[in-house]
Amino acid sequence: MHHSIEVEHLSFSYPDSHPALEDVSLRIAPGEKVALVGPNGAGKSTLILHLNGILTGQGQVTVCGLEVVEKNFSRVRAAVGLVFQNPDDQLFSPTVYEDVAFGPLYQGLPPDEVERRVTSALAAVRMSDYARRVSHHLSNGEKKRIAIATVLSMRPEVLVLDEPTAGLDPRARRTLIHLLRDLPLTMLVSTHDMALVRELFPRVVIMDEGRIVADGLTDELLADAALLEAHGLEKP
């Protein structure tokens, strides 16, 4: 049985700045729900971008048994669904339907299968009536859920989300939490929302300055006030 995500000694620097990731190693088993926390600039988003090959650093990244190298990119990107922080960047098609259909379409699926995928993805995020809608008329919460649908339609094994609850009002946040709770996928979520971490994620990984500084059970780590404070985190 393979790990869903396997990162081995990953290091990466952006062209003009200091190292963004330094010797990061991480293993996530299928079905695990893991939260990634840390202050801004810790490297969380950078790490996430390595999981589907948008960025490539030194070291090895393997997802769902596939090495993340160019020849595997299309399979990797179908296996790991990445949901970005700003849904406006992720909803780039004229209609919701076309956005959710984009992934399956580029997987080379026939039109009737694409249709089935779109229907089930929208149902999974409880937005079945929104197919013909135009993205810019939607609220932030609605856009976030559609953004998740655009990735679910590819039937990924792993769902990676960057700041899913950022900018949501309490009701939209609650809806999103229910959604995430009910999805049976391996999940890695990068977030500042510590209450979300405690509620949904049994395991938490703390990053700071490009390194992983702690990796363990949420209950234990969140009880360690000194650890939290040392890395700019608030106790929920």
Add this chain to the structure above:
Amino acid sequence: MYSPIQPMHIPDGFLSTLVSIVFWAISAGAVAYALRRVGKDLGERQVPLMGVLAAAIFAGQMLNFSVTGGTSGHLLGAALATILLGPWAAVIVLTSVVSIQAFLFQDGGLLALGANLFNMAVVGVTVSYFVHTSVQKLARGKSWGVFVGGFAAAWLSIVIASLACALELALSGTSPANIAVPAMGGIHMLIGLGEGLITVGALAFLYAARRDLLHLGKAAPKGGAAIWTFGLGIAALLAVLSPLASAHPDGLEWVAEQKGFLETARAPLYNLIPDYVFPGISNEALATIVAGIIGMLIVFGVALGVAYLRRNKKA
């Protein structure tokens, strides 16, 4: 409602069908060629990059500033797009902007779109490219080249595009060249100043924030020499034609006269029919009245039908 109709977007009805079709053909060819070249320059990211930048130009066109109490200047963006994206992508971006303006806001006609694209996306971009690269060469890489080149490119692209516009109107017989050319040219020499100033302002901002975006010192794109020459050719052609055309009031008719076409105009068919069927009313007037009656019947018929269906639905 969106912004008022801009002076360089020709609506439908003002260009003769022949002129419209000829310029559609030219623009279609230019755009098709640009599409091929852009793929090589930008590769995979061409769609998101050009799409979003087209939206930025569109949004930028809504920024305006008042020049004097009533009039306002605002941006066309051909020069800025050329400087930021290179000529091929700029052609595509401007094509998108002008096309969507025509389709969504009727800012420029659909049949006239070919000519409008020629003026703004083709002429505007090639003149911008030619002027900006020339000035930069003159400046030998010093920073003033960017800004002076930007201003000159912006101003000239507007003026020369407007000359093309005037000539198209004259060729169609809609506006005599000796009025259209100086009028369009004159107005746009003024509007062009606004374009120039905004362009320089934008360049200054980008020069400070992200100099790398300004394609500075980048090797000329393949075919750069060709565009450069083409741009020079266009500018020269229009500059020479315009005063020439101005001297001959009614462009097409002047040409027609020269070739003796006017002599061979056919007599309209209805003249074969006796002139007066009803005393005092010419055949033409009669036909118009009959058409009016038929038209009214059609319209009332439809209106009644729609009202009847609505009432039935409510019942």
Add this chain to the structure above:
Amino acid sequence: MHVHFLDPYRPRTSPVHAADARLKFVLVVAFILTTSLTPVAAWPVYVLLFALVLSVEILSGLGVGFVLKRASLALPFVLAALPVIFTVEGKTLFSFPLGSWTLTASAEGLARFVSVALKSWLSVQAAILLASSTPFPKLLQAMRAVGIPRLLVAMFGLMWRYLFVLVDEALRLMRARAARSGQSGEAGHRPALSVAKGSGGSVAWRARVTGGMAGNLFLRAFERSDRIYMAMLARGYDGEVRALPLTPMNGAAWGILMAGLALFGLLLSFGVLFWG
């Protein structure tokens, strides 16, 4: 804040709204072509064409007033054709002195001017009908069906999608600038979008400020396009533009298309025969 004035689409229940976008697109272009080819002074044809477009306006439920009001915005351009009244030779209607010249209006010139105005007015009404009765995504599909390159259509789609987002950003930039310059509303064109005269500084300064905002807008657009590209990659984008195949147009639509084209052809032949 959502900028809705940018979207001309007005949803209604009407046969025009329900009609296939491809059908409407082709008919509108054919209509505009017909008015363009209709000879000068073929008044009966213009009247019938107007009756046609007026009927469709009524059928669409958009309201004749709505369409005519938007059509009138194109009117100012008509001034460009005004001189033609005086420069075309023909039967003199009236003349008056203007400075050292004498302007002579001819019947032919007037006929030409009115014809141009009519062609323009009719064409713009048809275009308004198309834009107001068809959601833009459907219009994009129509463009694809008609043969416009997929790359261009994809670009149009992206551009439209981000138009609202970027205009929102532009508005925010302008409001922020207005707040900093202690400005309180000005008369004239939309205040929220202008760097007003009263805000002090020369024209050059105001232009430069506007230019700075434009530059800012462009920079954000660049950065956003990077993020969009990453989002596209994450969903399998490989550089090729792909789209779902369109369902073929049904028989009724084809029938209406043929009938419409035949009608235009008939009117045009009538016009060319008698006034060509």
